[in-house]
Every structure is written in C-alpha cells, then in structure tokens.
Amino acid sequence: MGGSGAGKTTLMNILAHLDTNGVEYYGDVTVNGKKITKQKMRQMCAYVQQVDLFCGTLTVREQLTYTAGMRMKNCTAEEKMNRVESVLRDMNLVDCQNTLIGIPNRMKGISIGEKKRLAFACEILTDPQILFCDEPTSGLDAFMASEVVRALLDLAAKGKTIIVVLHQPSSTVFRMFHKVCFMATGKTVYHGPVDKLCPFFDGLGPAFRVPESYNPADFVMSEISISPETEKEDIKRIEFIIAEYQHSEIGGAMLKNTRTTIDEFGGYGEEEDDDGENKYNSSFTTQFGILLKRSLRTTFRDPLLLRVRFAQIVVTAVLVGIVNWRTELSGPTIQNLEGVMYNCARDMTFLFYFPSVNVITSELPVFLREHKSNIYSVEAYFLAKSIAELPQYTALPLIYATIVYWMSGLVAWPLTAFIVFVFVCITLTWVAVSIAYVGACIFGDEGLVVTFMPMFVLPMLVFGGFYINANNIPSYFRHISYLSWFKHGFEALEENQWRRIESIPGCTPSDPLLNITSNSFCPAEDGEGILARRGIDTPLYVNVLILFVSFFIYRIIGLVALKVRVRFAK
Template identity: 40%
Template sequence: MSSSASYSNPAYKHDSFDKVVDVDPESGNPAGDDLFHPITYSWLGVNVFAEKKAGLCSKKENVTVKHILKNVSGICKPGELLAIMGASGAGKTTLLNVLTGRGGDNLRVTGSLHVNGCAIRPHQLTSRSAYVQQDDLFVGTLTVKEQLIFQARLRMDRQIPQSERMKRVQQVMLELSLVRCQNTLIGVTGRIKGISGGETKRLAFACEMLTNPPLMFCDEPTSGLDSFMAQTMVEAMQKMAQQGRTIICTIHQPSSEVFALFDRVLLMAEGRVAFLGLTTDAIDFFARSDQICPSNYNPADFFIMTLAVHPEHEEDSRSYIQSLCDKYDAGVGKGVYRQAEQNAKCGRTASVFDDYKENSSPYKASWGSQFLAVFVRSGLQIIREPLQLRIKLMQTTMTALLLGLIYLDQNYDQKGVSNMSGALFLLITNLTFQNVFGVVNVFCTEMEILKREHYNGMYRSEVFFLAKNIAEIPLAVLQPMLFVCVIYYMVGLNPAVEHFFICMGILVLVANIAVSFGYFISCMSKNVEMALAISAPLIIPFMLFGGFFLNSDSVPVYFIWLQYISWFNYANEALTINQWNDIEHIDCSNTTRPDNCLNNGQDVLDSYNFEAVTIIMTDSDHLNIILIISN
C-alpha cells in the first residue's frame, strides 16, 4: 500500500505541509508568483442518509431512511490524481458531492473532513478548490477569451492588477490548448455554431485553473468525449497533478489507456469502499479475492463488472460485494484509515485556511466590479443575437397591426366606447403575456448558470438581476413604444399628442412589470416546462380583477387584495382615464336604450368607477404632464 511512487515526480517538491517550494514542471525552477499551499485532503467515517416520506399525509414514524454511504474513509495527497469509480448507484457521485460541500438539503451527512491536519467545513473549500462539474454551462454568445476574462475579473483576488489577470488568461489558454479558438463563440445548441465538445470541456477546466487552486474536484470530466479527447483531458489533469495539485474525480468506464494515467483509484460498491490505493495494487487485491483480471482486458471494465449487482444473481452479487468490502476494511483499509486519521490530527503550526475569516465576504471582486462584468456580458448576449431581437420586434409589429385592423377607425359612439375599452385592455394583456413568456423561455435556461456562478462566489444574486435588467431596458422600452406607435392612431384613440405619450409611458411600465413577473415565475420553477405551465394560471387572476371583466365596486371583499396587487387594474384605470377624461361628447344616436347612453368621457369613467383627480396641465410654451389617479 506504499504510495511513494505517486510522489517521485521531481517537478514537485515540498519540505513540509506549511513551507512550500513550488517548482516549474518544465524547467525545475521556482515558479515565482504561482505559489500555493499543497493540500492533503482526508475524510473520516462519512455516512450519508436520505430520508423519504411515504406520502403527503405520512406520520413521522412512516419516514423511510436510505443509507447511501456507509462509513467511507479516504485520503488524497498533493501530486495525486485519484479516480472514484464504481457501477451505477455505487455512491461515487454522492461521495464527491459530500467532499465538495454540495450534499443537498434532503441528505443527512455525518463524518468529518480534514485539510492538512485541521478539520474544516465544506464552505471553507470554496476559496481553495475548484469544481469542474459534469454539465458545461456557458453563455454561448461569448468567445472563449471573453469567458475567461469574465471569470478572471470575478474569481481572482481584487488586489491583482488587470495586466496580471490578462497574463494569467493567456497562460491558461496556452496550457490547455485554447489559443487557436480563443476568438470563437462558445455557441448555443441549435442556434449558434461554436467550439467543439473537447474544447468546451477544456474551457471548463480553464475557468477553474485561473485561480491556480491546489485542490480540484472533477465530476465525469470525460463525459460526452470520444476516446482520444477523453485521454487528452485526463493527460491534462495528470499534468496539473504533477504540478503539486490534489485532484479527485469521478469517472465512468474509462479506457485502459485512460485508466493507466490515474495514480490511485477508489472503488465504490453499494455505498462502501471496495478498494483505495494504487491502480496497480487494485488488480493484485482482486486477484487475492479469486477475481483475476485477464491480461488483455480493460481493468476499469473488470472492476465495474465485478462490483456490479447482477439482476439475475442479485443475492450472490451483494454477498460477494459485502465480503470484498469487509476484506478491504480488515486489510488495506486499515492502512488508509490510519493515514486519514493522522491527517485529522491538528498538529500543524499553520493551515491553508489560517487567512479564512468566518465573517469575511465570499466574493473576490467588489460590488462594482461584479456589476460591470455581468452588465457587459448581458449586453453582449443581446447584441450578438440580432435574430432574437428582430423576431421580437417583428412579433410586436405584426400583433399591433392585427389588433389595429380589428379595431380600425373606431367612432366616438356607444359601440366605439365598448370597442376602445376592449382595445385598451388588450394592449395590457398582449404586452403582459408577450413579455412574461419571453422571459420564461429564455431565463429558465440561464438560471442554472446563475446558480452555479453564484454558489462559486463570483457575484451576488442582486448584482445579476440588476445588471441584466439594466442591459435589457432599451429593448423593454422599445418594444411597447413600437406597439403603441403602430396601433394607437389605427384604432382612433384620443388624438391629442399628450395622451399618446401618456399611453406609451403607461405601457412601458406594464412591459417592465411583466418582465419582472416573468423573472419571479422563472425563479420559483424548476425548469422551463414548469414555468410555462404555471405562467397563465398565475396571470389570469390578476387579469380578472383588472377592472374590465369585473367592475371595481363588484370585487368580493375576500378578493380585494388581488385587485390591489394587479398591475392590470392600475394600468387599465390609467389608460381609461387618459382616453376618456376630456372627451366632451359621445354620440348616442345609434343606441336602442337612450337612458343608458354615455354622453361624455366622464360618464364612461363613472361606469367603471374610475375617478381622475388630475390628468393633464398644459400651457402654450411647454407641455407638463401629471398623472394622478385614485378610486
């Protein structure tokens, strides 16, 4: 079980865990500014339980507990590339999530994590580690270089000057062979052609390498890659480990060439450790358990097949796995446990987390730097997708023309009053649905990026929403302005120019409220499908109490709160007052019931129970517009 072979690389030297001498892997000379504390990471007695209730009305005693990880212990040292392997359901992903502090709220975790002799909490690893997740999430309208610059601005220490950040970006691109595609868009599936899958995976590593982390976690780094690209990725990871980093990754069924690149392997089976040690020793360990790997067989495939639960021999498989894990615990596992236990003793004089302050900000960049970086990125997203912009403007124009033709040239008579009121309410309804569904369809896909970058300590959530909303203000203003310009005079609404601009201002506010409501729905939904399913049911109650379908005085007292929070209500009242307040005459000649005739604009407002306190004040030199509305 000796691991000296893992540390024989002359490119990495250290006198102790606290005194660091980082050496350039090519020349053997000190690396200068790229110093980092090497990390020995160990975990002791990790158990994970998942609680699941039998149903909505189940009692506490009906809660079922599933034991996912069972007393898992291990250690990974500087200069090592450790692969966590096992069959599906073995617990390898759960273990990685625990090690990275991403266990989840529905899991109960026991055990302890230790770094260089000191116990740590998972959130302390954020500033000293990197986590390359299986799914590569990027803003596809950025180039490779722009993505790395964005990451460098937000993830590197604020004391580092801009010139050094750019130098680091160039260095990382060179190390991971991204120079050739640095000015290529990352790409959006089905819309924008971008970089290849291998380049995308290398970009994910590059983003994490910018901060020069001593500890790295990788979840299925070869997922979706062909055998050549998978080998290239693992070779890059091996090179990173040789520079003194501690790298832990999960991997599913690697080729024999890829498996040979790992220093050590952790084999999981049924939530237990079946083996942890050198890859060469793993074959001998299984041979001593009467499981001999053929000489021409991929060892990784052999281990996974041996540790899998075969459906046709389920009892025998589980029995063998239990005996193999027991044998490991009684032999090799004792040595691993002693190493992990030794690392758990706080006997060091210093720790890599000595500079960590419990109440310090988890963000490397200042609030202003965060805002500027996210604002620039949001602007580039809009500018680089002109097709989306053209589609939105065309959709707005076509809808406005259609509604304008339906309500074309209304007269100021009894029918015209009804038709114009319907047209005004349709303006609100159309802009609401158009903007809510527009946001839901786009923002739900960006939520995963937001959550990942926020949890990585890149920027605050309010920074993201504020920067994105400000970047989208031009479009949020242009769309309702275009809508009003097309439809207003086609319908024949109040022709005075001041009324035109008041109507435009009200609908600009409606559009922005709808955008905000779309963000609200997106944030409370797990995916696009759920957001689309609940959008209409959530909007319709606000629409019903908007004053068009139900008179304001007829709202039931138990629903009055809906009326007060409905933007349909305020917008419809404002537009109605703007339209009818100074109309002195409405024709009654075409009505069959003269007693119910609406003779002027004030009669229309009275019928809706709307009251205008002040609407317009003008003089000959300039135009002052004041809009004050009350019930």
C-alpha cells in the same frame, strides 16, 4: 469509481465541503495533516461539475475574462488578462477563443470537448491546489476523453491534486491515473496505485483474476456491481473483497501513509472560519459591473430576444391597427376604442411575460452553478439582470404603442396624450416582466410556470375592468381587482383617452334625432360620461403610481423567491 449509488459523488462533495446538507458522515477532512474548514477549502479547491453550463452567447475568451474579473481577488487587470492568456494556451483553447460557446439546438458553437476544456479553464483561473472533477469524460468519445485526461495530467505535473469521478473509462484513460479508489455500498473496495490493482485481484483467487487484454476498470466494475436477480450473492462477493483489501498490504500501506502525514504535520490542527470574511472574491460593485456588462452582451446577441420578439411585436401591433384602422369617434365606435386600449393592456402582459419566463428559467442553472461557486451574490446578479433588460423592455413596447396608437385613431392631440399612452404601455410591460421573475424564481421550470401561473394571471385579467364593469364586481371579489395590473393600466389608458373628449359626435342632447337614455349606441355624451359608466374615478397619476409600486413589489418578491431557491438548491 463505482456503480450507481456507490457513494462516489457524495464522498467527493464531502471532501470539497459542497452540498453536505442532510448527509450524515463521520471523520475529518484533512489537507497536509490539518483539518480543513469550509471557507479554507473553497479557497484551495475548484470543482468541475459533470454538466457544463455557460452563457451560450459569450465567446470562450469573454467567458474566461468575466470569470477572471470576479474570481481573481487582489489582482490587477493586467494580471487577470495574462492569466486568461495562459489558461487559453494550457487548455488548448486559443484557436476557438473568439468562437461563441453556443446554445444547443439554437446557436452553433464550440464542440463538446472544447466546452469541457473551457469548464476546466474557468476553474483553474485562480490556480487552485485541489481540483475535483465529476465525470469529466462523460459524453465524450475515446479520443476526446483521452485529450481531457491528458490536460488533467498536465495540471497534476504542475503540483495540483486532481480527484476525479469516472464511470466507464477506456483502458488507455484508466492507465493515465496514478491512484484509483473503487467503491461499493458506500465502502472502499480498493484504494491504491493503478498498477497494483490487477495483482491485488489476482491474489484473491482464480475467480478474481483479471483476463489478459481486458480493461481492468471494466472487470472490477463487473465484480462490484449488484444485480437485482443475484443481490445476495453480489453483496457477499463485495464484502469478501472489502475484507481482503482491509487486511491486504496495499490497504495497510494507504492507512499508514495517512497517519504518517498527519503526524508529520503535528497532528490534527483546527482552522477557524473567519465569519467576517467576504465569501466572494470580488466586491458587490465589481460583481454588479461585470454582470451588467455580461447581461447586456448576452441579451443583444440572442436572436430569440431581439429578432423574433421584434417581429412578433410589429406583426401583432399592425394587426391590431389594421382591424381598428383610423376609427372615427362616434357612439357605435366607443366600444371599439375601449377594446383597443384593453388589448394594449393585455398584449403588454402576454407578449412579454412568457418569453421572459423562458429566458429566466433557461439562465437559472447557470446562475445557481456560479452562485454556488461563490463567484457572485444573488443581489448582484438580480440587479444587473433587471437593469440590463430595461432597454429592450422599453424599446419594444414603445414600438408596439406607436404603431397601434396612430393606426387606430385614438385621440391625436395634444401630443402629451400619445406620450402618456406610450408611458403606460412601457410600465405595464415592466410589471409583466416582474411577474415573470416571480413565477420563474418560485417554480424554476418553464413548464411549471406555464401550468400554475395562469391561476394567478387570469383572475387579474377577468377583473381588469373591461369584461366586468367595476361597479358590478361583487364586494368579496373587489380586492382582486385592486391587485390587477390590467385594471390600473386599462383605467390609465381610459383616463388618458376620455378626459380629453368634450363631446361625442352624434351623442349630444342638441341633436333632435337622439335620445341618449334610449339609444344603446350612445352610452354617454362626453368622455366624462364614459368614465362614469365604467366606474372609473381613480386619477390617471394614481393608476400609474400603482403600476410603478407593483413593479418594485413584484421585483422584490422575485428576489426573495430567488434567494429561497438558492438556499434549498443542490
């Protein structure tokens, strides 16, 4: 316990060998008298964070089942399920085992107390010897806080070592603990049994006597807190308490016990990390299989990903179709049909890009938490997530393309024209989602992505071939157009449409009333002429191939960005 900045969480992170980069510290962490290595500590301990992060569309049982599948090494499927059943009973989660965890403000789920107990349940699946808990009662009322601590007491009764950071426990919760360590300015103010805390402070003088019927934790916290108005006096008082503790019987006994433990186990022993050992508790294929199943389940349970997107796709497609209802090919309608095709290329980006950014950034905290706990690798998560999303990012553009194509009056025969049109729209969607991965993994925050990514996307839109003719793009900007997926998608759709048009009604030289060179409504007499006027000479298959290559390149960039983010994330 201690005030803000006292060093509580830093000390616990050092003990757990977690997030110690940039922290300078001295001394050794020993377990039963032996120095403990990072790899060994990870096998022995579990860490329950202050904020509970889960996939909200899973049930309590599913969350535990998936976690057990990836964390319980060298166990059979039956043993894992038996352990899940046991943990459900121990954490009193049987009644809500089939309830969705829930998403705040979007999907109703289990209570805060049940969510906290689920966090403990996930960590104790592997039966760790040491459990670190960062403010497990934060945000809970007095009753729920006591229930959570009582669950910790049950674990301690089974021989587990429980180390907890608390902020403001009630007197009932405080007295449940066996030992307490108060910290201030990074130093130990008191470390010893809870029942000896009041006698220690009473012995410091009348000014430090704990009032009757007063929460001892609140009293000590007030004595070791530093106020800006009385900083010098507060620091002087804290230094006095620290000095008294170091020379007290309790402080001497704690130090003696530590040294005795080290001596009993033969002094300091050093265990070497096995660099060849896999730091994950399951193989890549196991991680990938479980994550793929989990991702598919969460994707199809989230109403935002399905119902809202489906309605958005249908409404947008029908609107485009109504505006361009059964457009008949003629000189004046060429621009209309080209607008339909460029609108498709644009919609396949913006209808899927921003929702994908929202989903990815919302899942990042869960991913970072689970990856830092060595549950699975970055590659397994990224591959499973990418594959799990392919069905929806194939079905939704298929629906959009089908509605727009047959309502707008694009070339109706042969049927391969429609198939190519749909295929190009799906590929454009895949590229757009890949770019969403890049933005989300680089910036990590939806607001930042929305702020900065348009600086990359909009130039690609401008140089996509519709607003500016490819022949008229300045040479020093031409490389931007080569990078534009709008350009390659639009050109592929144009090729698919106009290569099949041998003549344009009302725009043939045989018409005595038409002068092609002077009539602005007839830019060309056939499809080849329209493509030439646009400066489109790249074959359709080349544009589609470029889209496919772009899809894989952006995915790889997204994976690299995610690995970099993981490396520097805390």
